[in-house]
Amino acid sequence: MSTERGVRIEPGTRRVRVYLGGEVVADTTRPSLVWEVPYYPTYYFPLEDVRTDLLTPDGETKRSPSRGEGRLFTVKANGAQAAGAALRYEDSPIEALRDLVRFEWDAMDGWFEEDEEVFTHPRDPYHRVDVLASSRHIRVEVDGVTVAESASPRLLFETGLPVRYYLPKTHVRMDLLERTDTATHCPYKGEAEYWSVRVGDKVHTDVVWSYRLPLPESQKVAGLVSFYNEKVDIYVDGVKQERPKTQFA
Numbered sequence: 001m002s003t004e005r006g007v008r009i010e011p012g013t014r015r016v017r018v019y020l021g022g023e024v025v026a027d028t029t030r031p032s033l034v035w036e037v038p039y040y041p042t043y044y045f046p047l048e049d050v051r052t053d054l055l056t057p058d059g060e061t062k063r064s065p066s067r068g069e070g071r072l073f074t075v076k077a078n079g080a081q082a083a084g085a086a087l088r089y090e091d092s093p094i095e096a097l098r099d100l101v102r103f104e105w106d107a108m109d110g111w112f113e114e115d116e117e118v119f120t121h122p123r124d125p126y127h128r129v130d131v132l133a134s135s136r137h138i139r140v141e142v143d144g145v146t147v148a149e150s151a152s153p154r155l156l157f158e159t160g161l162p163v164r165y166y167l168p169k170t171h172v173r174m175d176l177l178e179r180t181d182t183a184t185h186c187p188y189k190g191e192a193e194y195w196s197v198r199v200g201d202k203v204h205t206d207v208v209w210s211y212r213l214p215l216p217e218s219q220k221v222a223g224l225v226s227f228y229n230e231k232v233d234i235y236v237d238g239v240k241q242e243r244p245k246t247q248f249a
Contacts, residue, residue, distance in 0.1 A: 004094045005066045008035040010125075016043055018103050019110040021080030025103070026050045032100055033122065036067075039160065039247070040121045043111075044100035047088075051077075055086050055101075068092040075103070082107040119185040129188045130157045131166075131220035138165045141233040142207075143199040148172040148227065154220055158188070162244040165234065166224035169210075182206050189218040195225075197232075207231045 003009070012031040017024055028049035033041035055073040062070045062084075073086035085107035089097045105111065111118045134155045140148040150171035156164040182194040195208040210225045211218065227234065230249040234241045243249070 004096070007066050007094060007097075009033070009094070009096050010041075012043070012125075014113045016045070016122075017112045018043075018045075018108050019112075020054075020075055020082060020085075020108050021078030022109070023054070023077040024051070025054055025075055025077060025108070026101065032096070033125070034097070034102075036064075040124050040127070042102060042105075043122050044097065044102050047099045047101055050086075050101045058084055060084060062087060064089075067094060067097060070102075075107070080109070118187050119191075120187050123187050124159075127159045127188065128157075129159075129217055131155070131218060132157070133220075137235075137237050138167060139235040140165075140167075140227050141235070142176075142197045142204055143202060145176070145199050146173070147176055147197055147199075147232070148225075154224055156218070156221055156226070161246065162229050164226045164229070165236075166221045166226045169223070169225055172225055177208055178203070180206055184209075188215065189221070190214040204231065 010033045012033050015029045016031045017027045019025060026045040026049055028045050030046055032044040034044050035041050054075055054077050058072040058074055060072045062072055067089050068091060070087045070089045072084040075082045075085045085104040087102045092098050105121060132155050134153050135151060136153060137151045138153045139146060148167050148171055150167040154166040156166055176197055177195040178198055180194045180196055183191055185191045190211050190213060192209040192211050194206045197204045197207055207228045208225055211221055214222050228248060229244050230246055
């Protein structure tokens with residue numbers, strides 16, 4: 001692991017592949033994990049493990065205060081095209097980045113760690129998810145109305161986030177919940193579906209979620225629902241919890 005100019009870089013050991021148009025654009029067993037933001041890393045590929053014949057220079061650049069000036073490339077494969085989706089910092093002040101290629105995650109069709117598809121962003125090797133059964137009494141209030149109450153929650157502890165309380169739907173006022181079209185995907189938990197809470201004439205949008213078919217490491221929360229601690233009032237054993245300040249607040 002190294003940190004240069006505030007950028008943390010670490011060699012990875014998983015085989016990582018990225019696809020576009022059904023074709024492998026990059027395939028490496030020597031990825032670099034680069035923390036461009038504090039929350040999760042980005043994969044950078046050694047140049048020799050990239051199909052450079054599929055990359056066309058855009059003539060455009062993208063500047064990072066820490067990583068320097070990067071050249072943008074359009075990726076073309078089997079008729080699919082992703083403009084500006086590849087990036088090289090050939091003259092970066094960080095020497096370790098100069099012979100690496102970065103791909104824009106959402107512009108690609110698919111990402112695989114070994115033979116498992118990964119969504120949203122790479123998994124952080126220092127990120128952990130633990131789900132524990134509990135007998136704590138959990139009560140959730142929205143605008144002074146009790147929306148959920150349970151003495152058999154599952155507590156999900158995730159690195160860098162507040163504890164999340166997952167409750168059986170039978171312990172939730174589902175009549176106050178309105179399903180929305182929102183869906184998000186977490187590389188550690190899977191795809192979540194969302195509900196809003198309606199209390200009187202006020203709607204609190206997308207404050208409730210559930211993983212119908214979570215990934216194996218989060219299987220214990222399957223079918224349970226959780227509320228954003230940041231947006232509702234949660235009482236644990238009768239004690240009102242302070243609303244945490246996170247990126248979801």
